[in-house]
Amino acid sequence: MFAEIEQYFRTNRLPHIWCPGCSNGIIVKSIVEAIQKAGLDQDKTVIVSGIGCSSRATGYLNFDTLHTTHGRAIAFATGVKVANPELNVFVITGDGDCTSIGGNHFIHAARRNIDLNVILFNNNIYGMTGGQYSPMSPTGAKGTTAPYGNIERPFDICNLAIGAGATYVARGNSFHTHQLTDIIHAGIANKGFSFVEALAACPIYYGRKNKQGSAADMLKWQKDHCLSKEAADRLPLEKKEGKILTGVLHNVSAPEYTEQYDKIISRFKEANSNA
Ligand SMILES: Cc1ncc(C[n+]2csc(CCOP(=O)(O)OP(=O)(O)O)c2C)c(N)n1
Ligand code: SF4
Secondary structure, eight states, X not given: OGGGTGGGBOGGGOSOOOOTTOSHHHHHHHHHXXXXXXXOOGGGEEXXXXXXXXXXXXXXXXXXXXXXXXXXXXXHHHXXXXXXXXXXXXXXXXXXXXXXXXXXXXXXXXXXXXXXXXXXXXXXXXXXXXXEEOTTSOTXXXXXXXXXXXXXOOOOHHHXXXXXXXXXXXXXXXXXXXXXXXXXXXXXXXXXXXXXXXXXXXXXXXXXXXXXXXHHHHHHHHHHHEEEHHHXXXXXXXXXXXXXXXXXXXXXXXXXXXXXXXXXHHHHHHHHHHX
16 A cells, blocks of 8 residues: 555655654645645655754655744745745644734735645644643644643634635545545645644643543544544534544635735736837
């Protein structure tokens, strides 16, 4: 099975650094499957990441990749896309990377509707630095910086993306992998800012601190608590309570940033050539 997607990996960089049971690899597999399904030219596809366990993925992926600085993946990706709008640009980012230090870049890229595919690996915690709570940690969850439970409320990051102007927003998880591949694939088709929240499992920090059981138990939790929006739309309210909606949550069209930018350049070139 790996043979089908092997071309997308720098196999000489494997094995990866992720802990046993970490679901980052599952999400990476869905990303490359979506890229394959979309038929994107590997030489015209750039993957940018910040810093974190999830962001290490760019080291293993056989594309032009940028492993940047913590929180700035979307800013670097914006630069890549503006410099060459022909490129397919993906961002791999963690919940700390994207919603804490990188929150400002996130909302403004969504507002601009720049054609990026951002995949947020949401493990609800800072994995790489040892389990500090993040803006995506649920209220009451424990972390090394919240030993008595987090008193803050987490972002509803999909609604934040929609409110900020993203034209494609979806949520998936690490158990329902076909759905995850499909929603990333549909995001690629959107000409504009596409955001996918992928629920990840960090059994080593989030799982251990919050007594979530084994890695398999954490995936089972996702299976039991996620409900596709399509199914939810047909269910009465009481059956949806406490469920996390997955699937495509928002899909609209709006002017894309680099296309608008190109129009300005063409207009001024034309005006200058007529002068
Ligand atoms: C400017 C800066 N601040 C802080 C750090 C330390 N740091 C590295 S990774 C990280 C958090 C990682 O958490 P997340 O983005 O959620 O990714 P995960 O490791 O959970 O995949 C932090 C705070 C850094 N490298 N650079
Ligand atoms: S610390 Fe958590 S997120 Fe990081 S590699 Fe280990 S299991 Fe994965």
